[in-house]
Amino acid sequence: MSDNRLLLDVRDLTVRFPTADGVVQAVSNVSFTLSRGETLGVVGESGSGKSVSNLAIMGLLNRARTQITGDVEFKGRNLLTLDPDDLRKIRGKEIAMVFQDPFACLHPMYRVGAQIAEAVTAHENVPKERAWGRAVELLDRVGIPNAPSRARDYPHQFSGGMRQRAMIAMALVHNPDILICDEPTTALDVTVQAQILELIEDVKREFDIGVILVTHDLGVVAETATSVMVMYAGRVMEYGPAAQVFAQPQHPYAWGLLDSMPTIEHRLDALVPIEGSPPSLLAPPAGCPFHPRCPYRFAPCPTDLPPLTAPVPEAHLDACHLPWDKKVALGKERGTKAAAA
Amino acid sequence: MSTNGSSENLLELEHLTKRFAVKQGVFARGTSQVHAVEDVTLTVRRGETLGIVGESGCGKSTTARLMLRLLDPTAGTIRFDGHDISTLSQRQLRPLRREMQMIFQDPYASLNPRKTVGQIIGAPFQIHGVKGAKTRVQELLETVGLSPEHYNRYPHEFSGGQRQRIGVARALALSPKLIVCDEPVSALDVSIQAQVLNLLRSLQKEFNLTYVFISHDLSVIRQIADRIAVMYLGHVVELGDGESIYEHPKHPYTAALLSAVPRAGTARRERIVLTGDVPSPIYPPSACVFHPRCPRFHRGTCDVDPPELRQLAPTQMARCHFPLERWPMPYSEIRQAEGAELAQPSVEGAHHEV
Numbered sequence: 001m002s003d004n005r006l007l008l009d010v011r012d013l014t015v016r017f018p019t020a021d022g023v024v025q026a027v028s029n030v031s032f033t034l035s036r037g038e039t040l041g042v043v044g045e046s047g048s049g050k051s052v053s054n055l056a057i058m059g060l061l062n063r064a065r066t067q068i069t070g071d072v073e074f075k076g077r078n079l080l081t082l083d084p085d086d087l088r089k090i091r092g093k094e095i096a097m098v099f100q101d102p103f104a105c106l107h108p109m110y111r112v113g114a115q116i117a118e119a120v121t122a123h124e125n126v127p128k129e130r131a132w133g134r135a136v137e138l139l140d141r142v143g144i145p146n147a148p149s150r151a152r153d154y155p156h157q158f159s160g161g162m163r164q165r166a167m168i169a170m171a172l173v174h175n176p177d178i179l180i181c182d183e184p185t186t187a188l189d190v191t192v193q194a195q196i197l198e199l200i201e202d203v204k205r206e207f208d209i210g211v212i213l214v215t216h217d218l219g220v221v222a223e224t225a226t227s228v229m230v231m232y233a234g235r236v237m238e239y240g241p242a243a244q245v246f247a248q249p250q251h252p253y254a255w256g257l258l259d260s261m262p263t264i265e266h267r268l269d270a271l272v273p274i275e276g277s278p279p280s281l282l283a284p285p286a287g288c289p290f291h292p293r294c295p296y297r298f299a300p301c302p303t304d305l306p307p308l309t310a311p312v313p314e315a316h317l318d319a320c321h322l323p324w325d326k327k328v329a330l331g332k333e334r335g336t337k338a339a340a341a
Numbered sequence: 342m343s344t345n346g347s348s349e350n351l352l353e354l355e356h357l358t359k360r361f362a363v364k365q366g367v368f369a370r371g372t373s374q375v376h377a378v379e380d381v382t383l384t385v386r387r388g389e390t391l392g393i394v395g396e397s398g399c400g401k402s403t404t405a406r407l408m409l410r411l412l413d414p415t416a417g418t419i420r421f422d423g424h425d426i427s428t429l430s431q432r433q434l435r436p437l438r439r440e441m442q443m444i445f446q447d448p449y450a451s452l453n454p455r456k457t458v459g460q461i462i463g464a465p466f467q468i469h470g471v472k473g474a475k476t477r478v479q480e481l482l483e484t485v486g487l488s489p490e491h492y493n494r495y496p497h498e499f500s501g502g503q504r505q506r507i508g509v510a511r512a513l514a515l516s517p518k519l520i521v522c523d524e525p526v527s528a529l530d531v532s533i534q535a536q537v538l539n540l541l542r543s544l545q546k547e548f549n550l551t552y553v554f555i556s557h558d559l560s561v562i563r564q565i566a567d568r569i570a571v572m573y574l575g576h577v578v579e580l581g582d583g584e585s586i587y588e589h590p591k592h593p594y595t596a597a598l599l600s601a602v603p604r605a606g607t608a609r610r611e612r613i614v615l616t617g618d619v620p621s622p623i624y625p626p627s628a629c630v631f632h633p634r635c636p637r638f639h640r641g642t643c644d645v646d647p648p649e650l651r652q653l654a655p656t657q658m659a660r661c662h663f664p665l666e667r668w669p670m671p672y673s674e675i676r677q678a679e680g681a682e683l684a685q686p687s688v689e690g691a692h693h694e695v
Binding site for chain 2: 046159162193194198216218221222224246256257260262270271275
């Protein structure tokens with residue numbers, strides 16, 4: 001991973017929402033990098049801060065009502081301190097976003113092609129016909145059959161999968177460097193999901209961009225991501241290359257998440273849930289945020305916050321107090337259990 | 342009409358069909374029909390879990406609502422516990438209603454925010470005039486893993502998983518024979534999903550319940566269902582026990598569904614990518630409804646001759662002229678059904694070696 005491939009360097013990103021009930025600690029000290037050709041899978045349950053961190057990066061949070069600290073360095077510039085006009089030039093142009101609900105993101109009264117053409121003219125001073133042409137070309141690229149005539153359709157004439165394709169087309173209008181996909185397939189059926197994930201992968205290769213894929217579905221991450229960040233209660237619990245995180249997960253939360261996932265391979269006698277429920281971000285527990293639900297907690301967990309570090313040089317990053325040999329032993333135990341089942 | 346308490350089947354659906362009229366055209370002058378459920382024949386055995394799986398719009402929820410007579414069928418019969426309930430009036434149905442309950446998808450929308458948990462779970466007792474409700478409600482709260490002290494709390498004080506437990510307690514209240522679960526864990530996070538699935542399973546053992554479990558999630562269905570019906574555009578395209586369906590799918594649609602599920606931690610399989618979208622149920626394709634998207638489409642057969650649901654293995658039926666001979670099967674072989682001249686135009690991007 002050479003440095004000129006590096007697109008995004010996020011350090012200590014922290015997001016706080018002051019509310020009447022107290023301060024919501026939505027994201028705490030999140031650090032990661034994204035390079036060209038990389039798909040970073042951000043996984044976590046609802047309220048883990050995975051969407052908020054991306055909204056913060058995109059500058060889509062109201063700065064007057066949010067406290068954001070840290071650095072988000074994109075091609076040498078800190079997005080968090082950029083003034084709104086400069087940020088607007090980057091957003092939608094160099095960093096584009098695809099959201100979960102493709103129906104809510106398209107205006108129901110405008111033709112799909114016109115909405116994509118509008119995205120073209122938002123950043124480029126081109127005649128309308130050229131913008132329309134670009135819209136048709138992109139709709140064709142993302143696999144909309146008969147694009148010249150379908151561009152004249154309204155969103156309700158598109159199926160869910162086609163709408164999500166149109167959203168991806170819109171995101172690609174200005175050849176962005178980064179594509180942030182927030183739960184891009186959650187609203188779609190499984191056969192359509194497969195099509196969209198393949199499209200995102202194709203687009204990433206063709207345009208040599210970096211993709212951030214936010215999802216709660218570990219299966220989706222396992223199939224598409226090159227690196228994985230596991231979040232819980234606004235913090236990064238584990239972060240490393242995808243193959244390594246899935247082959248040898250290091251954090252008890254990651255184990256819990258993987259074990260509680262219903263498998264399609266065989267029927268289990270009982271599923272293994274994580275007991276309890278995620279903490280309130282108004283008053284997250286002291287120490288490790290996962291300790292109240294962690295079956296392996298010991299002395300330091302309720303008081304000391306574990307740093308995100310590599311326990312041994314060959315391991316990837318995790319935020320857990322357990323000594324390395326203990327993690328290896330527990331990991332092996334998990335592996336044999338899974339093999340037995 | 343007689344109660345056949347000893348029959349193996351609690352619920353029998355025969356040639357069940359439901360069509361909805363929709364207004365179409367300028368000033369809504371024309372009427373057409375949504376073919377929501379077409380000729381569904383299914384049985385649910387006592388004590389089992391029948392899983393119904395399919396994509397959005399396949400008719401799985403409509404089938405569930407028909408089973409409970411929350412909708413009136415257009416044609417066909419529904420026999421519940423020996424009674425033909427397909428034409429009973431709502432008044433005649435009422436005594437049977439306590440035998441059949443439902444658990445809904447959205448634990449936020451399905452609980453009245455202005456009622457306490459005690460009132461919500463106690464409502465079935467009130468409706469059916471059962472006395473001593475409070476102690477029963479508190480027992481039920483314990484049964485589903487909540488605390489009896491939660492009796493006077495309101496739904497907003499609970500998390501999604503806990504709310505779904507309240508929904509389960511309400512369904513259990515009158516000791517029903519059948520519980521229809523419509524996507525009961527789809528709105529829950531994965532760690533909580535497992536808790537609720539385990540709860541449903543243990544309750545089934547404890548109270549000898551029969552479940553009809555509806556989900557779009559093939560992994561969840563695998564974990565909970567004994568037998569599975571796969572639906573597509575209102576039709577049951579494949580029906581069988583879990584092991585057969587997941588290990589040896591016969592219908593190309595089932596195979597495509599299975600191959601599309603993203604998997605964590607296992608070797609990837611070749612994916613059968615279906616092109617296009619599910620056709621409109623207002624104008625369903627001729628003969629086999631899957632033929633426009635089917636990798637085994639055979640012109641002159643599949644688009645002319647509607648296939649019947651036929652027995653292909655001791656515990657497995659499929660509605661297909663050219664069922665898969667084995668599984669997994671490379672895409673190139675799927676395209677070459679024995680004796681079939683495949684006429685579908687070459688499908689771009691449908692074949693991926695991953």
